[in-house]
Amino acid sequence: MKFIIDQQVEDIELPENLKLNTFLQEFHSDCPHPECSFGFYGYAFGQSPFHVPRLVQKALVDNAHKGQYAAVPGVEELREAISEYNKYYFHMDVDPDRIYVGPGTKELIYNLLEILHGTVILPTPAWLGYLPQIRFLKKNYHMLPAGVDKKINPQDLEKLALRLHDRQKILIFNNPNNPTGLVYSKKELEVIVEVCREQNIIVIADEIYAQTTYEFENFVSMGKIYPEGTFVTNGLSKSHAAGGYRLGYVIFPQHSVDVRRQFKKIVATEYTAVTTPIQHAAVAGFQISKEMDEYFQITRKIHEIMGEYVYEKLHEISGVTSTKPQATFYLLADFNRFTPEFNASKIPTSQKFSETLIQHPYHTAIVGGDSLVLERTDFSARLAFVDYDGKKAYDAFRDDFPKSHSDKLEFVKTNAPKVVSGLKMIETYFDHLLQNAESKIDCDFSSLSVVN
Ligand SMILES: Cc1ncc(COP(=O)(O)O)c(C=O)c1O
Structure with missing residues (x-):
């Protein structure tokens, strides 16, 4: 049976979030390196890492009979x-x-x-x-x-x-x-x-x-x-x-x-x-409840700690700037300083940039500028800092919340190891780019710290 789809629907481009999902899956199944089973450092998907508040879960169960x-x-x-x-x-x-x-x-x-x-x-x-x-x-x-x-x-x-x-x-x-x-x-x-x-x-x-x-x-x-x-x-x-x-x-x-x-x-x-x-x-x-209020306070504090960490580490990469987040779990990084190197490495668009960064050996997923309705040649990218076990981080924060700057660093290292390693990977990517590397340099994978 051949189904005829309405032309208006045929004409729609796949929304960017689905495109990204498909791309990550395709890349994954095509990747010949055993290390690809690791997956990737996920800075792309904008999903909160925390658990659904317990009283919300309970209310759902209690009302499941309401048909x-x-x-x-x-x-x-x-x-x-x-x-x-x-x-x-x-x-x-x-x-x-x-x-x-x-x-x-x-x-x-x-x-x-x-x-x-x-x-x-x-x-x-x-x-x-x-x-x-x-x-x-x-x-x-x-x-x-x-x-x-x-x-x-x-x-x-x-x-x-x-x-x-x-x-x-x-x-x-x-x-x-x-x-x-x-x-x-x-x-x-x-x-x-x-x-x-x-x-x-x-x-x-x-x-x-x-x-x-x-x-x-x-x-x-x-x-x-x-x-x-x-x-x-x-x-x-x-x-x-x-x-x-x-x-x-x-x-x-x-x-x-x-x-x-x-x-x-x-x-x-x-x-x-x-x-x-x-x-x-x-x-x-x-x-309004004490439990929800505590949940909001702790989760926003953890987002802030992660945001500060990602902001600071990105700025340690020479030439990179970004917004300093005041809310959410995102920041907008600006990699335009590397435009000449991108061009020399045949990476003309931010889409291509995000594709090369997801590939072996970098395994890092970000959202490139063209998916943010920017010019295709704008090498800005969104980084979401959510690739960690939110429940574990939440409990750790509640037990002993980090006060000083070094406590916070320690908190990120202990509770969000993939956020830490992924940023190192971004740094490695730009090191390679600066060495006038092609997008698919096959570097020594042993230097990679893979965290599952
Ligand atoms: C800015 C913005 N608006 C709306 C949404 C969608 O929210 P909802 O899950 O309520 O449809 C998102 C989800 O990523 C978002 O980032």
Whole structure:
């Protein structure tokens, strides 16, 4: 039987995260070296390494018998818990009516893009999830490249908006940011919002990393500064290490009854509601409790320690710079200083760079610039610092938390050996590159410390 696939689907490129997955698997099965059974130093996948909080797991088990469909916007108890959560952690007063629950924020962002009219403004570098959605929906879009500080420049935003003639524009604003790990200050938000108000720009504020902000009091939600024009999205995936639960929520702007009505139609048409037991599990994750608070504090502290380590070690490689993460488990490294050597070694693009780094003998997976919606020749890359046993690190931290700088170094060496070895591998890669090596130098593998 030959099935005919709709042309619109045929035309979609494989989303970057799937591409990366496929590439890693293919590389793996093709690699003839016995050392390839080791796998790789994983700086590519953006998944929290921690365990799902125990009380969330327990609530899931306790509610496993609930087989009925939930109400389209989400179960009442959960929307109330999310409202409390936003009041307690983000100082926002949100009526539960303004909250819709969905199967992950990725889907919710897609649903919002489905109903909202207007050209999309996509600041870059960006998370690799947005662009395929925008393209699939055939929406007009414009990139907004970051300034030297790797953040949105409000003047650039204004200039771009002035060129667009839509009555309404949609800014996708990801704060804290994937891939840079940076956090916008209240002042910075206010200046951006001034432009949004003047230029009729509404905001989809993807705040999925809000709870990971290292100095937590520094995080300010866009929903607080621009409540009449912001759709805030957040969920369980990063803060509760539960991406696989597929639960996110959107807070609609003030005075958005009609938008919600339209949104409800889309949700009811596409997925009816989120899995009922998962919603009940999420209640435990969003309700204010000592256990959850401790979980957030410890996990964000460990992310900070790992981030500091990766930042420091990268800067020890001559010529490499990076953002200094203030949240998330990412930083954006800049390897452009090596452009001449890349070119001499027939590595013309960041895609090729990430391919050569995954190959034997380096075995190191990163996300290259072109998967971050940067120019193909921009040798920037995202490094995620999550390749360690999160539960072990969590317990070790709780037993005896590292205080001094040397305690923290020791903590990383003991609890995240692959993060340590992978950085050495990146250094080795650049040593070889500088020696005018070809991308596939077959160096002595015995110098490699393989950690399983
Ligand atoms: C910036 C950003 N937004 C959204 C998501 C998706 O989150 P969810 O699991 O809620 O769909 C991710 C996941 O990596 C992300 O990095």
